[in-house]
Amino acid sequence: MAQGIKDKVAILGMGCSQFGERWDVGAEELIVEAFDEALEDAAIDRSEIDSAWLSTAMEFVNVGRSGLPLSMSLRLPNIAVTRVENFCASGSEAFRGAVYAVASGAADIALALGVEKLKDTGYGGLPGGASGTLSPLWSATGSAPGSFAQLASAYRAKHGIEKNDLKRAIAHVSVKSHANGAKNPKAHLRRPISEDDAINAPLIAEPLGLFDCCGVSDGAAAAIVTTPEIARRLGKDNIVNVKALQLSLSNGSESGHTSWDGSYFHTTRIAASKAYAEAGIRKPRDEVSMFECHDCFSITEFVTTEDLQLSPEGGALKDVMDGFYDADGKIPCQIDGGLKCFGHPIGASGIRMLYEMYLQLQGRAGQRQLPNPNIGLTHNLGGAPNQNVSAVCIVGAA
Amino acid sequence: MVGITGYSAYIPKLRLQRSAIADAHTWYDPSYAAKGRGERAICSWDEDAVTMGVEAARGLVREKRPQTLMFASTTGPFADRQQAGIIATALSLEGDMRTLDMTSSQRAALGALSQAVASVNEGSRDILLVASDKRRARARSPGELAWGDGAVSVSVGCENPLLEVLGSGMNSVDFLDHYRASGKDFDYDWEERWIRDEGFSKIVPEAISRALADAGIAPEEVAHFVLPSTISRAAHLVARAANLRPESIVDNLAACLGETGVAHPLFMALNALETRVKPGDFLLVCSFGSGCEAVLMRATEAAAKYTPPISVQDALALKQPETNYFKYLCFNRLLEVEEGKRGEAAEFQTSLSASYRNRDMLLGLVGGRCTQCGTVQFPSARVCVNPQCRATDTQEPYSFRDEPAKVSSWSADYLAFTPNPPSHYGMIDFVSGGRLMTDFSDLEVGDIDVGMAVEMRFRIKSMDHPRGLPRYFWKAVPARAR
Numbered sequence: 001m002a003q004g005i006k007d008k009v010a011i012l013g014m015g016c017s018q019f020g021e022r023w024d025v026g027a028e029e030l031i032v033e034a035f036d037e038a039l040e041d042a043a044i045d046r047s048e049i050d051s052a053w054l055s056t057a058m059e060f061v062n063v064g065r066s067g068l069p070l071s072m073s074l075r076l077p078n079i080a081v082t083r084v085e086n087f088c089a090s091g092s093e094a095f096r097g098a099v100y101a102v103a104s105g106a107a108d109i110a111l112a113l114g115v116e117k118l119k120d121t122g123y124g125g126l127p128g129g130a131s132g133t134l135s136p137l138w139s140a141t142g143s144a145p146g147s148f149a150q151l152a153s154a155y156r157a158k159h160g161i162e163k164n165d166l167k168r169a170i171a172h173v174s175v176k177s178h179a180n181g182a183k184n185p186k187a188h189l190r191r192p193i194s195e196d197d198a199i200n201a202p203l204i205a206e207p208l209g210l211f212d213c214c215g216v217s218d219g220a221a222a223a224i225v226t227t228p229e230i231a232r233r234l235g236k237d238n239i240v241n242v243k244a245l246q247l248s249l250s251n252g253s254e255s256g257h258t259s260w261d262g263s264y265f266h267t268t269r270i271a272a273s274k275a276y277a278e279a280g281i282r283k284p285r286d287e288v289s290m291f292e293c294h295d296c297f298s299i300t301e302f303v304t305t306e307d308l309q310l311s312p313e314g315g316a317l318k319d320v321m322d323g324f325y326d327a328d329g330k331i332p333c334q335i336d337g338g339l340k341c342f343g344h345p346i347g348a349s350g351i352r353m354l355y356e357m358y359l360q361l362q363g364r365a366g367q368r369q370l371p372n373p374n375i376g377l378t379h380n381l382g383g384a385p386n387q388n389v390s391a392v393c394i395v396g397a398a
Numbered sequence: 399m400v401g402i403t404g405y406s407a408y409i410p411k412l413r414l415q416r417s418a419i420a421d422a423h424t425w426y427d428p429s430y431a432a433k434g435r436g437e438r439a440i441c442s443w444d445e446d447a448v449t450m451g452v453e454a455a456r457g458l459v460r461e462k463r464p465q466t467l468m469f470a471s472t473t474g475p476f477a478d479r480q481q482a483g484i485i486a487t488a489l490s491l492e493g494d495m496r497t498l499d500m501t502s503s504q505r506a507a508l509g510a511l512s513q514a515v516a517s518v519n520e521g522s523r524d525i526l527l528v529a530s531d532k533r534r535a536r537a538r539s540p541g542e543l544a545w546g547d548g549a550v551s552v553s554v555g556c557e558n559p560l561l562e563v564l565g566s567g568m569n570s571v572d573f574l575d576h577y578r579a580s581g582k583d584f585d586y587d588w589e590e591r592w593i594r595d596e597g598f599s600k601i602v603p604e605a606i607s608r609a610l611a612d613a614g615i616a617p618e619e620v621a622h623f624v625l626p627s628t629i630s631r632a633a634h635l636v637a638r639a640a641n642l643r644p645e646s647i648v649d650n651l652a653a654c655l656g657e658t659g660v661a662h663p664l665f666m667a668l669n670a671l672e673t674r675v676k677p678g679d680f681l682l683v684c685s686f687g688s689g690c691e692a693v694l695m696r697a698t699e700a701a702a703k704y705t706p707p708i709s710v711q712d713a714l715a716l717k718q719p720e721t722n723y724f725k726y727l728c729f730n731r732l733l734e735v736e737e738g739k740r741g742e743a744a745e746f747q748t749s750l751s752a753s754y755r756n757r758d759m760l761l762g763l764v765g766g767r768c769t770q771c772g773t774v775q776f777p778s779a780r781v782c783v784n785p786q787c788r789a790t791d792t793q794e795p796y797s798f799r800d801e802p803a804k805v806s807s808w809s810a811d812y813l814a815f816t817p818n819p820p821s822h823y824g825m826i827d828f829v830s831g832g833r834l835m836t837d838f839s840d841l842e843v844g845d846i847d848v849g850m851a852v853e854m855r856f857r858i859k860s861m862d863h864p865r866g867l868p869r870y871f872w873k874a875v876p877a878r879a880r
Contacts (some may be wrong), residue, residue, distance in 0.1 A: 123739035125813055131751035137760055138777070138834045138871050140823035141744075141860065146811030150824055154807040157848035206810040206820070206843075255835060256775050256783040258827050262807035304453075386825065386835060 002116045004278040008103040009242045010231040012122050013042025014357045019219035019343035020188040027063040027117040031073040034220035042224040051109035053113040055094035056347035063115035069290045083318045087382025091350025092391030098225050115220035116345035145205035146299040148386035154209050154262030169320045170298035171198035174211045176326050177334045181341025183367040188343030212298040217343025221351035239398035240361045244278035246271040248303040248393045255386040267390035268307035275392040284309045289373035292353035294381035297337040351378035400518045401559030405552040406706050407713040408453035412842045413437040418723040423538050438656030439546040441532050443859040447471045450549035451530040452488045452856040457707020459489045464526035470500040471508035473531045487761040504687025507660040514554035515563045525554040531659025536584050538765050539586035546629035547657020550664045560701035564694045567608025573597050590629050596633045603640040603689045609692035611702050617641040620672045621679040624648045626662040671708040672745040740815040763872045766793030798850040802827045804852045832876040840875040851877035
C-alpha cells in the first residue's frame with residue numbers, strides 16, 4: 001500500500017505574474033515575472049534549485065517545445081528541466097513532477113513553473129491545435145465551450161431542472177467570481193457583473209453566454225518546493241504542506257460506453273476520493289476551508305462542486321443560489337476570481353490555483369483574505385467532459 | 399425479363415424558394431419578377447453528389463448485395479478517384495464487386511441503365527445504378543432557378559422487375575447545347591430556342607422511333623412519356639413530332655424539386671410510377687445530352703406491390719423551406735465571404751494513409767462488437783471499452799450506419815468554425831449501446847434536445863479546400879417519422 005504524499009513536501013515559495021492580455025510581453029518575460037516573485041518568497045538562490053518542471057499546453061502559439069524555454073529564460077544552471085503537457089491540467093502536472101522529485105529524495109529543492117502565451121493567435125478563445133491525424137476526421141467539430149456546454153443539457157435532463165433555473169444558477173457562479181476577481185490586482189477581469197448581465201450576454205455555446213466562459217489570458221505561475229525539514233532549516237515558519245496530489249485520466253469509458261450520463265466528471269470523482277483518503281479528510285463539506293476549481297465555464301464549476309463531494313448530488317443548484325460558495329459562504333470558491341476572472345493561461349492555471357491557496361493559508365491574500373482557512377483544495381481539469389485529465393491537490397498548514 | 403427491380407430516392411432537405419432567388423435579381427432583370435414560383439432542392443454545405451449517392455443507395459443495398467455498382471454523375475467531386483468506390487466502402491461493399499463511374503453527359507444515367515440491362519441479359523446479376531447530381535450554377539444563371547440537387551438509385555436484374563425494359567433507341571449526336579470544360583466550374587450554353595428547335599425537336603424523335611421499333615410498340619400505346627427539359631414546351635414539341643399522346647407527358651418536377659441532372663429521367667419515371675402508372679402501362683424514358691437515348695419500359699404487377707426504402711414522394715415530402723438566398727450562395731461557395739481567423743485555423747492537411755487505414759471506420763461508420771461481452775463500441779479498439787470486460791482482440795466489425803440513436807448531450811456552438819453556424823454537436827447513444835460524439839446536421843436552432851431520436855447520414859465532415867478533398871464521415875440528423 002502506497003504511503004501517499006501527505007506532509008512529505010512543503011511549498012517554499014510561490015509567484016504569479018499579472019494575468020491578462022499581455023500584448024507587450026512573450027513567454028520569456030512572463031516566466032521571469034512569476035519566477036522572480038517565487039524566488040524572493042523562497043529566499044534562496046536560483047543555483048539551489050536541483051530540478052525543474054515546465055508546463056505549457058499550447059506551445060505552438062508562442063512558448064515552443066521542450067524544457068528549453070524555462071532553462072533559457074531563467075538561465076538555470078544546466079539542471080534537468082522537463083516539459084510536461086496534460087491539456088489544461090498541465091500546471092498540476094508540473095507541480096506533481098517537482099513534488100515527486102522532492103518526495104523521492106532525488107532533489108532537495110525543485111521548481112514547477114507553468115506558462116502560456118495565448119494572445120498571439122489573432123482571435124478570441126482558445127486555438128484548436130493539432131489533435132493527430134485521425135481524430136479530426138471523425139470526432140465532432142467543436143470548441144471548448146461547446147464541449148462543456150453539453151454538461152448543462154445532460155445535467156438538466158438527469159435532475160429535471162428547468163432551463164432558466166440552471167441558467168440563473170450558472171450566472172450566479174460567474175457573478176461570484178467577478179466579485180472576487182475585482183479584489184485581485186493580478187486578475188485579468190476585474191469588473192463586477194450582475195446576474196442579468198450574465199443571463200443576457202451573447203450566446204457562445206448554448207446555454208453558455210459570454211460571462212459563462214473564462215478569460216483567455218497570458219500568464220505564468222511558479223512554485224518552489226522542498227521538504228518540510230529543509231523549509232524549517234531555511235528559517236520558514238507558517239509552512240504550507242502538500243496533503244494530497246491525485247490525478248485521474250479518462251480511459252475511453254465516458255466517450256465510448258453508456259455507463260456515463262454526461263452530467264458529471266467521472267475522473268474528478270475518482271481523483272477527489274483518492275485525494276481525500278490521502279489527506280485523511282472524511283467529511284469534505286465540513287473540512288475543506290476553501291477551494292479553487294477548474295471553472296473554465298460556469299457549468300464546469302457547478303457540476304464539479306458535486307464531484308468534489310462538497311455539494312450532495314443534485315444539490316449544486318441550492319448551494320450555489322444559497323451563496324454557499326460565495327466569498328462569505330461556508331466554502332468560498334474561486335476567491336481569487338478563478339479561471340473566470342483571474343484568467344486561464346493554460347499551463348499556468350494549476351499552479352495559479354495553488355498560489356491562491358498558499359497565500360490564503362499564510363494570511364497574505366490582502367483584500368481577499370478569508371478568516372483562518374485550514375485546508376485548501378485545487379481542482380485542475382484538462383480536456384472535455386467525455387475525455388479528460390483531472391487533478392486534485394490538497395494543501396494545508398504543516 | 400430484365401428491368402428495374404427496386405429503387406430508392408434521396409433529396410436534400412432544404413428547398414430554396416424560387417421567390418428568394420427572384421427577389422435577389424429583379425433589380426437587375428425585371429423578368430425575374432415572374433420567375434419566383436415553386437422551390438428547388440439544394441444541398442446543405444456538407445452534401446455533394448457522393449453523399450447523396452450513398453443515401454440513395456443504402457436502402458437498396460440493405461435488401462441485396464449488388465454484383466456491380468455504377469455511379470452516374472457529371473458533378474462528382476473527383477476527376478480521378480472512383481466515386482462508385484467511395485459509395486461501395488461507405489456501404490461496406492468493398493472487395494469483389496465491380497465498381498465504375500459513368501459521366502460526361504446528361505444521359506450518363508440512362509446510358510448506364512441500358513448498359514446494366516445489356517449486362518444482365520448477358521448473364522450478370524444484380525447491378526446497382528446510383529445517379530446523383532449537384533450542379534453548380536452561376537448566380538443569376540438559368541440553372542440557378544431550374545436545377546435541383548438529388549440522387550436516385552435503381553437495381554437492375556431479372557427477378558420480379560417493377561419495370562421491364564423492352565427496348566431502346568439511340569441518336570448519338572455531338573450537339574452542343576451546353577458544355578463544361580475540364581477544370582471549369584460552370585457550364586457554357588447556347589440560345590434556348592435553337593436548342594429546342596434544332597436539338598430536342600429533331601434529335602429526340604429519332605431516338606424515340608428507334609426505341610419504339612426495337613420494342614415493337616406504336617407511339618400512341620405509350621402511356622407515360624419522360625423527357626427532362628428546362629425549356630418551356632420542349633417535351634410537347636417532341637411529343638407532337640413523335641406522335642405521342644400529349645397526356646402521356648410526365649410531370650418534370652420543376653415546381654418541387656428542379657432538374658436533377660443525370661438523375662432526372664429516373665426521378666421523373668419513378669415519380670410517375672408512384673403517382674400515375676398502372677400495371678401493363680408502357681413508359682418511354684428519354685434523356686437528352688450529346689444526342690438522345692430512349693428506353694421503352696412496361697410496368698408490371700410487381701410495381702403495384704413494391705415499397706421502396708425511400709420513395710420519390712417521401713423524399714419530396716421530407717423538406718424544409720429555405721428563404722435565405724444568401725445561405726445558398728455561401729453553401730455553394732458562390733460568394734467570397736470572410737470565414738474568420740477560426741475558419742483559417744480550422745484548415746489542416748489530411749493524412750491519406752491514416753484515412754485509408756481507417757476507411758471502414760470513417761466511410762462506413764464501422765466500429766466493433768466485443769465477442770466476449772457483446773458490447774458494441776465506436777471506434778473499434780484492441781481492448782474492449784466495457785469497464786467490466788477489457789478483453790483484448792475480441793472485436794468483430796459492427797456498423798452503426800443503420801442504427802437509431804438518441805441524443806444524450808448537445809450544444810449549439812457559435813464559436814467553433816462551421817459553414818452553417820451554430821455548430822450543433824453532442825453525444826448520441828445507439829440503441830445497441832454504442833455511443834458517439836457526433837456532429838448534427840439538417841436541424842435548426844431549437845430543434846434538438848436530450849432524448850431526441852436521430853439517425854445517421856453520410857456527409858462531408860469538413861472540407862479541405864486548399865487540397866480539394868471532401869473529408870467524409872457520418873452525422874446525426876433528426877430521425878424520419880416512421
